[in-house]
Amino acid sequence: MRIRYFAWLKQRVGCAEELLDPVPPHLTSVAALKAFLAERHPGFAEALASRGVIRCAVNHDYVPEDAPLRAGDEVAFFPPVTGG
Amino acid sequence: MRIRYFAWLKQRVGCAEELLDPVPPHLTSVAALKAFLAERHPGFAEALASRGVIRCAVNHDYVPEDAPLRAGDEVAFFPPVTGG
Amino acid sequence: MIRVQAEPFDPGMELARFGQGRTDIGAVATFLGLVRDVHGGERIAAMTLEHYPGMTERQLAAIEAEARARWPLDDCLVIHRYGRMLPGEPIVLVATASAHRHAALEACAFLIDWLKTKAPFWKLEETETGESRWVEARESDEEAAARW
Protein backbone atom coordinates (compact mmCIF):
# COMPACT_ATOMS: atom_id res chain seq x y z
CA MET A 1 0.00 0.00 0.00
CA ARG A 2 1.34 3.35 -1.07
CA ILE A 3 0.67 6.35 1.17
CA ARG A 4 1.03 9.89 -0.18
CA TYR A 5 0.94 13.29 1.49
CA PHE A 6 0.48 16.71 -0.10
CA ALA A 7 0.92 20.41 0.63
CA TRP A 8 1.55 21.35 4.28
CA LEU A 9 0.65 17.85 5.43
CA LYS A 10 3.67 16.56 3.53
CA GLN A 11 5.85 19.00 5.49
CA ARG A 12 4.24 18.06 8.80
CA VAL A 13 4.69 14.35 8.20
CA GLY A 14 8.17 14.89 6.80
CA CYS A 15 7.81 12.79 3.68
CA ALA A 16 5.90 12.80 0.41
CA GLU A 17 5.18 9.09 0.30
CA GLU A 18 5.81 5.80 2.01
CA LEU A 19 5.16 2.16 1.25
CA LEU A 20 3.47 -0.27 3.63
CA ASP A 21 4.66 -3.69 2.54
CA PRO A 22 3.42 -5.96 3.89
CA VAL A 23 0.30 -4.10 5.00
CA PRO A 24 -0.49 -4.74 8.68
CA PRO A 25 -3.58 -6.97 8.50
CA HIS A 26 -5.77 -4.73 10.68
CA LEU A 27 -5.50 -1.77 8.23
CA THR A 28 -8.73 -2.59 6.42
CA SER A 29 -10.30 0.87 6.52
CA VAL A 30 -9.25 4.50 6.15
CA ALA A 31 -10.05 5.08 9.83
CA ALA A 32 -7.71 2.26 10.87
CA LEU A 33 -4.96 3.54 8.57
CA LYS A 34 -5.31 7.06 9.97
CA ALA A 35 -4.92 5.79 13.53
CA PHE A 36 -1.88 3.74 12.47
CA LEU A 37 -0.21 6.69 10.72
CA ALA A 38 -0.99 9.03 13.61
CA GLU A 39 1.06 6.74 15.90
CA ARG A 40 3.91 6.60 13.42
CA HIS A 41 4.05 10.36 12.61
CA PRO A 42 3.44 12.86 15.41
CA GLY A 43 3.02 15.54 12.70
CA PHE A 44 0.18 13.56 11.17
CA ALA A 45 -1.52 13.12 14.54
CA GLU A 46 -1.21 16.85 15.18
CA ALA A 47 -2.62 17.70 11.77
CA LEU A 48 -5.58 15.40 12.31
CA ALA A 49 -6.24 16.99 15.66
CA SER A 50 -5.68 20.65 14.99
CA ARG A 51 -6.11 21.68 11.39
CA GLY A 52 -9.65 20.61 10.64
CA VAL A 53 -10.54 17.89 8.23
CA ILE A 54 -7.76 16.07 6.43
CA ARG A 55 -9.06 14.80 3.10
CA CYS A 56 -8.46 11.24 1.99
CA ALA A 57 -8.43 9.75 -1.50
CA VAL A 58 -8.06 6.10 -2.42
CA ASN A 59 -6.89 5.38 -5.96
CA HIS A 60 -7.58 9.04 -6.92
CA ASP A 61 -11.13 9.16 -5.58
CA TYR A 62 -12.37 10.86 -2.42
CA VAL A 63 -13.51 8.34 0.16
CA PRO A 64 -15.21 8.45 3.58
CA GLU A 65 -13.65 7.31 6.86
CA ASP A 66 -15.11 3.85 6.71
CA ALA A 67 -13.96 3.11 3.17
CA PRO A 68 -12.36 -0.35 2.89
CA LEU A 69 -8.69 -0.65 1.91
CA ARG A 70 -6.79 -3.28 -0.03
CA ALA A 71 -3.08 -4.04 -0.17
CA GLY A 72 -2.50 -2.55 -3.62
CA ASP A 73 -4.26 0.75 -2.94
CA GLU A 74 -2.74 4.19 -3.28
CA VAL A 75 -3.99 6.22 -0.35
CA ALA A 76 -3.48 9.98 -0.23
CA PHE A 77 -3.95 12.42 2.63
CA PHE A 78 -4.04 16.15 2.11
CA PRO A 79 -5.48 19.43 3.39
CA PRO A 80 -8.58 20.99 1.83
CA VAL A 81 -7.74 21.95 -1.74
CA THR A 82 -7.09 25.55 -2.77
CA GLY A 83 -6.80 25.51 -6.56
CA GLY A 84 -8.77 27.43 -9.15
CA MET B 1 -41.89 66.57 -30.90
CA ARG B 2 -40.09 63.83 -32.76
CA ILE B 3 -41.72 60.36 -32.84
CA ARG B 4 -39.68 57.29 -33.75
CA TYR B 5 -40.65 53.68 -34.46
CA PHE B 6 -38.43 50.61 -34.51
CA ALA B 7 -38.41 47.01 -35.70
CA TRP B 8 -41.74 45.54 -36.79
CA LEU B 9 -43.62 48.52 -35.34
CA LYS B 10 -41.89 50.72 -37.91
CA GLN B 11 -43.22 48.44 -40.65
CA ARG B 12 -46.73 48.42 -39.18
CA VAL B 13 -46.85 52.20 -38.86
CA GLY B 14 -45.25 52.62 -42.27
CA CYS B 15 -42.61 55.16 -41.26
CA ALA B 16 -39.46 55.37 -39.13
CA GLU B 17 -40.11 58.80 -37.70
CA GLU B 18 -42.42 61.78 -37.85
CA LEU B 19 -42.41 65.31 -36.47
CA LEU B 20 -45.31 66.85 -34.57
CA ASP B 21 -44.87 70.61 -35.01
CA PRO B 22 -46.72 72.26 -33.45
CA VAL B 23 -47.55 69.65 -30.84
CA PRO B 24 -51.31 69.41 -30.22
CA PRO B 25 -51.72 70.95 -26.76
CA HIS B 26 -53.49 67.97 -25.23
CA LEU B 27 -50.51 65.62 -25.86
CA THR B 28 -49.05 66.10 -22.39
CA SER B 29 -48.52 62.42 -21.52
CA VAL B 30 -47.40 59.23 -23.19
CA ALA B 31 -50.91 57.82 -22.85
CA ALA B 32 -52.39 60.82 -24.67
CA LEU B 33 -49.78 60.56 -27.42
CA LYS B 34 -50.46 56.85 -27.87
CA ALA B 35 -54.20 57.50 -28.31
CA PHE B 36 -53.40 60.27 -30.79
CA LEU B 37 -51.04 58.09 -32.85
CA ALA B 38 -53.46 55.15 -32.76
CA GLU B 39 -56.04 57.35 -34.53
CA ARG B 40 -53.53 58.53 -37.08
CA HIS B 41 -51.98 55.09 -37.84
CA PRO B 42 -54.25 52.03 -37.97
CA GLY B 43 -51.10 49.89 -37.85
CA PHE B 44 -50.11 51.51 -34.55
CA ALA B 45 -53.58 50.94 -33.08
CA GLU B 46 -53.45 47.31 -34.16
CA ALA B 47 -50.00 46.85 -32.66
CA LEU B 48 -51.12 48.36 -29.36
CA ALA B 49 -54.13 46.06 -29.28
CA SER B 50 -52.72 42.79 -30.50
CA ARG B 51 -49.01 42.38 -29.99
CA GLY B 52 -48.64 42.82 -26.24
CA VAL B 53 -46.86 45.73 -24.66
CA ILE B 54 -45.30 48.35 -26.87
CA ARG B 55 -42.35 49.91 -25.06
CA CYS B 56 -41.96 53.67 -24.90
CA ALA B 57 -38.84 55.76 -24.36
CA VAL B 58 -38.64 59.53 -23.96
CA ASN B 59 -35.27 61.10 -24.67
CA HIS B 60 -33.64 57.64 -24.61
CA ASP B 61 -35.09 56.56 -21.26
CA TYR B 62 -37.87 54.08 -20.64
CA VAL B 63 -40.97 55.81 -19.25
CA PRO B 64 -44.35 54.70 -17.89
CA GLU B 65 -47.73 55.50 -19.50
CA ASP B 66 -48.34 58.58 -17.39
CA ALA B 67 -44.95 60.16 -18.07
CA PRO B 68 -45.32 63.87 -18.97
CA LEU B 69 -44.24 65.07 -22.43
CA ARG B 70 -42.79 68.36 -23.62
CA ALA B 71 -42.67 69.85 -27.12
CA GLY B 72 -38.95 69.17 -27.67
CA ASP B 73 -39.02 65.53 -26.61
CA GLU B 74 -37.94 62.59 -28.74
CA VAL B 75 -40.48 59.85 -28.13
CA ALA B 76 -39.81 56.30 -29.35
CA PHE B 77 -42.16 53.33 -29.57
CA PHE B 78 -40.91 49.82 -30.15
CA PRO B 79 -41.56 46.13 -29.47
CA PRO B 80 -39.85 44.28 -26.60
CA VAL B 81 -36.13 44.23 -27.33
CA THR B 82 -34.36 41.08 -28.56
CA GLY B 83 -30.64 41.91 -28.51
CA GLY B 84 -27.80 40.17 -26.75
CA MET C 1 -16.51 50.48 -21.26
CA ILE C 2 -19.28 50.32 -23.84
CA ARG C 3 -18.77 49.78 -27.56
CA VAL C 4 -21.61 49.71 -30.08
CA GLN C 5 -20.38 48.92 -33.56
CA ALA C 6 -21.26 47.39 -36.91
CA GLU C 7 -17.80 45.88 -37.48
CA PRO C 8 -17.05 42.34 -36.33
CA PHE C 9 -14.79 42.02 -33.32
CA ASP C 10 -12.29 39.37 -32.32
CA PRO C 11 -13.33 37.85 -28.96
CA GLY C 12 -9.90 36.33 -28.37
CA MET C 13 -8.15 39.64 -28.94
CA GLU C 14 -10.64 41.45 -26.74
CA LEU C 15 -10.08 38.99 -23.90
CA ALA C 16 -6.30 39.22 -24.36
CA ARG C 17 -6.50 43.01 -24.05
CA PHE C 18 -8.95 43.05 -21.19
CA GLY C 19 -7.16 43.68 -17.93
CA GLN C 20 -3.82 43.40 -19.72
CA GLY C 21 -0.82 44.48 -17.70
CA ARG C 22 -2.72 44.43 -14.42
CA THR C 23 -1.72 42.13 -11.56
CA ASP C 24 -4.48 42.92 -9.08
CA ILE C 25 -7.27 41.12 -10.95
CA GLY C 26 -7.99 37.62 -9.70
CA ALA C 27 -10.94 36.77 -11.89
CA VAL C 28 -12.22 37.55 -15.37
CA ALA C 29 -15.61 36.32 -16.54
CA THR C 30 -16.82 36.68 -20.10
CA PHE C 31 -19.96 35.98 -22.03
CA LEU C 32 -19.93 35.79 -25.81
CA GLY C 33 -23.14 35.68 -27.85
CA LEU C 34 -22.92 34.34 -31.40
CA VAL C 35 -25.27 34.09 -34.36
CA ARG C 36 -26.70 30.57 -34.52
CA ASP C 37 -27.51 28.83 -37.77
CA VAL C 38 -30.77 27.39 -36.47
CA HIS C 39 -33.69 28.99 -34.66
CA GLY C 40 -37.04 27.43 -33.91
CA GLY C 41 -36.11 24.45 -36.06
CA GLU C 42 -35.36 26.56 -39.15
CA ARG C 43 -32.00 27.23 -40.82
CA ILE C 44 -30.88 30.83 -40.46
CA ALA C 45 -28.88 32.36 -43.30
CA ALA C 46 -28.19 35.72 -41.67
CA MET C 47 -29.26 38.01 -38.86
CA THR C 48 -29.69 41.78 -38.91
CA LEU C 49 -29.68 43.71 -35.66
CA GLU C 50 -31.50 47.00 -35.71
CA HIS C 51 -30.87 49.34 -32.82
CA TYR C 52 -31.76 52.80 -31.55
CA PRO C 53 -28.56 54.86 -31.79
CA GLY C 54 -28.12 57.08 -28.79
CA MET C 55 -30.53 55.18 -26.60
CA THR C 56 -28.45 52.02 -27.00
CA GLU C 57 -25.31 53.67 -25.63
CA ARG C 58 -27.29 55.38 -22.86
CA GLN C 59 -28.94 52.14 -21.72
CA LEU C 60 -25.74 50.10 -21.90
CA ALA C 61 -23.88 52.74 -19.89
CA ALA C 62 -26.66 52.67 -17.27
CA ILE C 63 -26.47 48.87 -17.06
CA GLU C 64 -22.69 49.01 -16.70
CA ALA C 65 -23.02 51.63 -13.94
CA GLU C 66 -25.54 49.40 -12.16
CA ALA C 67 -23.16 46.42 -12.32
CA ARG C 68 -20.29 48.52 -10.96
CA ALA C 69 -22.50 49.74 -8.13
CA ARG C 70 -23.54 46.20 -7.19
CA TRP C 71 -20.21 44.36 -7.48
CA PRO C 72 -16.61 45.39 -6.80
CA LEU C 73 -15.43 45.36 -10.41
CA ASP C 74 -11.95 46.34 -11.52
CA ASP C 75 -13.03 46.54 -15.13
CA CYS C 76 -16.07 45.99 -17.29
CA LEU C 77 -16.50 45.79 -21.05
CA VAL C 78 -19.61 45.45 -23.21
CA ILE C 79 -19.32 45.23 -26.99
CA HIS C 80 -22.56 44.92 -28.96
CA ARG C 81 -22.82 44.86 -32.73
CA TYR C 82 -25.62 46.01 -35.01
CA GLY C 83 -26.23 45.46 -38.71
CA ARG C 84 -26.12 42.26 -40.75
CA MET C 85 -24.11 39.24 -39.60
CA LEU C 86 -23.72 35.58 -40.51
CA PRO C 87 -23.97 32.39 -38.40
CA GLY C 88 -20.90 31.94 -36.23
CA GLU C 89 -20.18 35.68 -36.04
CA PRO C 90 -20.02 37.33 -32.62
CA ILE C 91 -22.93 39.59 -31.64
CA VAL C 92 -22.10 40.58 -28.08
CA LEU C 93 -19.25 40.30 -25.62
CA VAL C 94 -19.48 41.02 -21.91
CA ALA C 95 -16.33 40.90 -19.79
CA THR C 96 -15.95 41.62 -16.09
CA ALA C 97 -12.86 41.69 -13.91
CA SER C 98 -12.71 41.55 -10.15
CA ALA C 99 -10.51 40.45 -7.31
CA HIS C 100 -13.19 37.85 -6.51
CA ARG C 101 -14.63 35.22 -8.79
CA HIS C 102 -18.26 35.44 -7.74
CA ALA C 103 -18.30 39.19 -8.32
CA ALA C 104 -16.95 38.68 -11.84
CA LEU C 105 -19.28 35.76 -12.64
CA GLU C 106 -22.43 37.32 -11.22
CA ALA C 107 -21.82 40.73 -12.75
CA CYS C 108 -21.26 39.07 -16.13
CA ALA C 109 -24.55 37.13 -15.91
CA PHE C 110 -26.34 40.24 -14.66
CA LEU C 111 -25.03 42.36 -17.55
CA ILE C 112 -26.16 39.97 -20.26
CA ASP C 113 -29.55 39.39 -18.57
CA TRP C 114 -30.26 43.10 -18.22
CA LEU C 115 -28.90 43.91 -21.64
CA LYS C 116 -31.26 41.33 -23.16
CA THR C 117 -34.34 43.12 -21.80
CA LYS C 118 -33.24 46.77 -21.74
CA ALA C 119 -30.82 47.53 -24.57
CA PRO C 120 -32.82 48.62 -27.65
CA PHE C 121 -31.79 46.01 -30.19
CA TRP C 122 -34.10 43.96 -32.39
CA LYS C 123 -33.14 40.85 -34.30
CA LEU C 124 -34.38 40.25 -37.83
CA GLU C 125 -33.66 36.72 -39.03
CA GLU C 126 -33.27 35.71 -42.66
CA THR C 127 -34.12 32.08 -43.23
CA GLU C 128 -32.45 30.02 -45.94
CA THR C 129 -35.61 30.29 -48.03
CA GLY C 130 -35.16 34.06 -48.16
CA GLU C 131 -37.85 35.03 -45.69
CA SER C 132 -37.26 37.68 -43.04
CA ARG C 133 -38.87 37.62 -39.62
CA TRP C 134 -38.49 39.56 -36.43
CA VAL C 135 -37.41 37.48 -33.47
CA GLU C 136 -40.01 37.43 -30.69
CA ALA C 137 -39.01 38.50 -27.21
CA ARG C 138 -39.07 35.64 -24.72
CA GLU C 139 -40.73 35.75 -21.34
CA SER C 140 -37.84 33.73 -19.92
CA ASP C 141 -35.58 36.71 -20.66
CA GLU C 142 -37.81 38.98 -18.58
CA GLU C 143 -37.75 36.44 -15.77
CA ALA C 144 -33.98 36.15 -15.95
CA ALA C 145 -33.59 39.93 -15.73
CA ALA C 146 -36.09 40.16 -12.86
CA ARG C 147 -34.10 37.85 -10.59
CA TRP C 148 -31.37 40.49 -10.15
Added chain:
Amino acid sequence: MIRVQAEPFDPGMELARFGQGRTDIGAVATFLGLVRDVHGGERIAAMTLEHYPGMTERQLAAIEAEARARWPLDDCLVIHRYGRMLPGEPIVLVATASAHRHAALEACAFLIDWLKTKAPFWKLEETETGESRWVEARESDEEAAARW
Protein backbone atom coordinates in the same frame (compact mmCIF):
# COMPACT_ATOMS: atom_id res chain seq x y z
CA MET D 1 -11.61 18.76 -22.59
CA ILE D 2 -9.21 18.82 -19.65
CA ARG D 3 -5.66 20.14 -19.76
CA VAL D 4 -3.33 20.12 -16.76
CA GLN D 5 -0.04 21.79 -17.55
CA ALA D 6 2.90 23.72 -16.13
CA GLU D 7 3.29 25.98 -19.18
CA PRO D 8 1.49 29.31 -19.33
CA PHE D 9 -1.45 29.50 -21.72
CA ASP D 10 -2.85 32.37 -23.75
CA PRO D 11 -6.48 32.96 -22.70
CA GLY D 12 -7.25 35.02 -25.81
CA MET D 13 -5.93 32.32 -28.12
CA GLU D 14 -7.81 29.64 -26.19
CA LEU D 15 -11.09 31.58 -26.48
CA ALA D 16 -10.45 32.21 -30.20
CA ARG D 17 -9.97 28.47 -30.75
CA PHE D 18 -12.87 27.39 -28.58
CA GLY D 19 -15.88 26.54 -30.71
CA GLN D 20 -14.06 27.80 -33.80
CA GLY D 21 -15.69 26.95 -37.10
CA ARG D 22 -19.01 26.02 -35.48
CA THR D 23 -22.19 27.90 -36.26
CA ASP D 24 -24.59 26.14 -33.88
CA ILE D 25 -23.23 27.64 -30.67
CA GLY D 26 -25.18 30.62 -29.38
CA ALA D 27 -23.31 31.26 -26.17
CA VAL D 28 -19.80 30.91 -24.79
CA ALA D 29 -19.04 31.64 -21.15
CA THR D 30 -15.53 31.73 -19.75
CA PHE D 31 -13.90 32.12 -16.39
CA LEU D 32 -10.26 33.03 -16.10
CA GLY D 33 -8.41 32.88 -12.78
CA LEU D 34 -5.20 34.89 -12.45
CA VAL D 35 -2.43 35.20 -9.88
CA ARG D 36 -3.08 38.33 -7.81
CA ASP D 37 -0.27 40.47 -6.45
CA VAL D 38 -1.97 40.94 -3.09
CA HIS D 39 -3.52 38.47 -0.67
CA GLY D 40 -4.69 39.15 2.85
CA GLY D 41 -3.14 42.61 2.68
CA GLU D 42 0.33 41.33 1.79
CA ARG D 43 2.22 41.67 -1.50
CA ILE D 44 2.65 38.37 -3.29
CA ALA D 45 5.82 37.82 -5.31
CA ALA D 46 4.92 34.43 -6.74
CA MET D 47 2.61 31.48 -6.35
CA THR D 48 3.37 27.79 -6.64
CA LEU D 49 0.61 25.32 -7.28
CA GLU D 50 1.24 21.80 -6.10
CA HIS D 51 -1.08 19.11 -7.39
CA TYR D 52 -1.68 15.39 -7.29
CA PRO D 53 -0.90 14.08 -10.78
CA GLY D 54 -3.38 11.48 -11.88
CA MET D 55 -6.00 12.40 -9.33
CA THR D 56 -6.17 15.93 -10.75
CA GLU D 57 -7.03 14.72 -14.23
CA ARG D 58 -9.48 12.17 -12.85
CA GLN D 59 -11.32 14.72 -10.70
CA LEU D 60 -11.43 17.36 -13.43
CA ALA D 61 -12.79 14.82 -15.90
CA ALA D 62 -15.47 13.83 -13.39
CA ILE D 63 -16.43 17.47 -12.88
CA GLU D 64 -16.60 18.04 -16.62
CA ALA D 65 -18.80 14.93 -17.02
CA GLU D 66 -21.08 16.22 -14.27
CA ALA D 67 -21.43 19.60 -16.02
CA ARG D 68 -22.21 17.93 -19.34
CA ALA D 69 -24.84 15.76 -17.64
CA ARG D 70 -26.51 18.76 -16.02
CA TRP D 71 -26.47 21.26 -18.89
CA PRO D 72 -26.78 20.86 -22.68
CA LEU D 73 -23.20 21.81 -23.53
CA ASP D 74 -21.78 21.79 -27.04
CA ASP D 75 -18.27 22.06 -25.73
CA CYS D 76 -16.37 22.39 -22.48
CA LEU D 77 -12.75 23.22 -21.71
CA VAL D 78 -10.83 23.31 -18.44
CA ILE D 79 -7.16 24.31 -18.38
CA HIS D 80 -5.41 24.32 -15.00
CA ARG D 81 -1.76 25.05 -14.44
CA TYR D 82 0.59 23.82 -11.75
CA GLY D 83 4.08 24.91 -10.76
CA ARG D 84 5.42 28.39 -10.09
CA MET D 85 3.76 31.48 -11.57
CA LEU D 86 3.93 35.25 -11.20
CA PRO D 87 1.23 37.85 -10.50
CA GLY D 88 -0.86 38.51 -13.59
CA GLU D 89 -0.28 35.03 -15.00
CA PRO D 90 -3.28 32.81 -15.76
CA ILE D 91 -3.91 29.87 -13.42
CA VAL D 92 -7.15 28.41 -14.69
CA LEU D 93 -9.49 28.80 -17.63
CA VAL D 94 -12.98 27.35 -17.83
CA ALA D 95 -14.97 27.70 -21.04
CA THR D 96 -18.43 26.37 -21.85
CA ALA D 97 -20.42 26.54 -25.06
CA SER D 98 -24.13 25.99 -25.47
CA ALA D 99 -27.05 26.94 -27.66
CA HIS D 100 -28.44 28.74 -24.60
CA ARG D 101 -26.81 31.42 -22.51
CA HIS D 102 -27.94 30.27 -19.09
CA ALA D 103 -26.61 26.78 -19.71
CA ALA D 104 -23.21 28.22 -20.65
CA LEU D 105 -23.11 30.69 -17.76
CA GLU D 106 -24.32 28.30 -15.09
CA ALA D 107 -22.11 25.43 -16.22
CA CYS D 108 -19.11 27.78 -16.17
CA ALA D 109 -19.86 28.94 -12.61
CA PHE D 110 -20.51 25.34 -11.55
CA LEU D 111 -17.22 24.12 -13.01
CA ILE D 112 -15.10 26.70 -11.23
CA ASP D 113 -17.01 26.26 -7.95
CA TRP D 114 -16.61 22.48 -7.99
CA LEU D 115 -13.05 22.62 -9.18
CA LYS D 116 -12.20 24.92 -6.27
CA THR D 117 -13.29 22.31 -3.72
CA LYS D 118 -12.56 19.02 -5.49
CA ALA D 119 -9.53 19.31 -7.76
CA PRO D 120 -6.39 18.43 -5.78
CA PHE D 121 -4.38 21.65 -6.09
CA TRP D 122 -2.72 23.58 -3.26
CA LYS D 123 -1.45 27.12 -3.47
CA LEU D 124 1.82 28.11 -1.86
CA GLU D 125 2.33 31.87 -1.81
CA GLU D 126 5.68 33.60 -1.70
CA THR D 127 5.48 37.04 -0.14
CA GLU D 128 7.78 39.86 -1.17
CA THR D 129 9.74 39.37 2.04
CA GLY D 130 10.64 35.86 0.88
CA GLU D 131 8.33 33.92 3.16
CA SER D 132 6.29 30.99 1.86
CA ARG D 133 2.86 30.07 3.18
CA TRP D 134 0.15 27.66 2.18
CA VAL D 135 -3.14 29.34 1.28
CA GLU D 136 -5.95 28.35 3.62
CA ALA D 137 -9.12 26.86 2.15
CA ARG D 138 -12.13 29.11 2.58
CA GLU D 139 -15.48 28.03 3.91
CA SER D 140 -17.15 30.29 1.36
CA ASP D 141 -15.76 28.02 -1.36
CA GLU D 142 -17.41 25.00 0.23
CA GLU D 143 -20.68 26.90 0.43
CA ALA D 144 -20.41 27.99 -3.20
CA ALA D 145 -19.85 24.40 -4.30
CA ALA D 146 -22.70 23.13 -2.12
CA ARG D 147 -25.31 25.30 -3.83
CA TRP D 148 -25.10 23.27 -7.05
